[in-house]
Amino acid sequence: GESVGLHLPTLSVQEGDNSIINCAYSNSASDYFIWYKQESGKGPQFIIDIRSNMDKRQGQRVTVLLNKTVKHLSLQIAATQPGDSAVYFCAENPPFNQAGTALIFGKGTTLSVSS
Amino acid sequence: DAGVTQSPTHLIKTRGQHVTLRCSPISGHKSVSWYQQVLGQGPQFIFQYYEKEERGRGNFPDRFSARQFPNYSSELNVNALLLGDSALYLCASSSGDGPYGYTFGSGTRLTVV
Numbered sequence: 001g002e003s004v005g006l007h008l009p010t011l012s013v014q015e016g017d018n019s020i021i022n023c024a025y026s027n028s029a030s031d032y033f034i035w036y037k038q039e040s041g042k043g044p045q046f047i048i049d050i051r052s053n054m055d056k057r058q059g060q061r062v063t064v065l066l067n068k069t070v071k072h073l074s075l076q077i078a079a080t081q082p083g084d085s086a087v088y089f090c091a092e093n094p095p096f097n098q099a100g101t102a103l104i105f106g107k108g109t110t111l112s113v114s115s
Numbered sequence: 116d117a118g119v120t121q122s123p124t125h126l127i128k129t130r131g132q133h134v135t136l137r138c139s140p141i142s143g144h145k146s147v148s149w150y151q152q153v154l155g156q157g158p159q160f161i162f163q164y165y166e167k168e169e170r171g172r173g174n175f176p177d178r179f180s181a182r183q184f185p186n187y188s189s190e191l192n193v194n195a196l197l198l199g200d201s202a203l204y205l206c207a208s209s210s211g212d213g214p215y216g217y218t219f220g221s222g223t224r225l226t227v228v
Contacts, residue, residue, distance in 0.1 A: 105157030
């Protein structure tokens with residue numbers, strides 16, 4: 001299985017499987033985190049977000065887990081479908097500084113779903 | 116309701132030239148942010164504008180500049196283009212000055228030759 005914090009640049013799953021995408025964030029003071037899905041030729045699309053005072057949040061077929069101890073974020077997609085195939089990015093919002101409310105994006109993971 | 120619209124969708128420029136990219140936010144959104152996405156990487160923050168004032172600037176050279184107009188649309192300008200400026204330039208809008216409710220446009224693909 002995957003180790004906590006291990007980022008995989010690609011993930012291949014079968015339709016119907018559950019997918020887990022991991023992300024390590026950089027700033028321990030970040031207070032807001034977002035997962036985005038980006039399809040080819042399109043801009044990032046919001047999936048789900050979580051604030052630092054939570055450790056889990058669920059949406060429709062998606063769950064985000066936040067582990068502040070090891071600065072780790074994960075996205076779980078239930079019953080993965082071919083339409084879920086895309087590049088997934090996590091993003092963090094560090095405390096307001098000269099960069100305003102910029103988002104810092106992590107390395108993307110390309111999810112490929114085969115039917 | 117129209118989303119975030121960016122123009123042009125594709126652009127080819129020569130090294131040393133200047134380029135202007137345009138963004139129209141979602142109606143009612145007062146904040147516009149610009150990001151650069153190099154192929155194979157995540158977006159990198161360039162600028163944020165809220166209520167026509169610059170609220171944040173990323174680690175980009177002074178060749179990059181932006182402004183926001185009274186109707187909240189925005190322009191990103193890049194002078195003295197380099198090959199390394201080739202990227203997808205993304206605009207995101209939100210109603211407040213925070214990152215909540217960010218909506219991204221589809222971007223402008225800039226190629227510098």
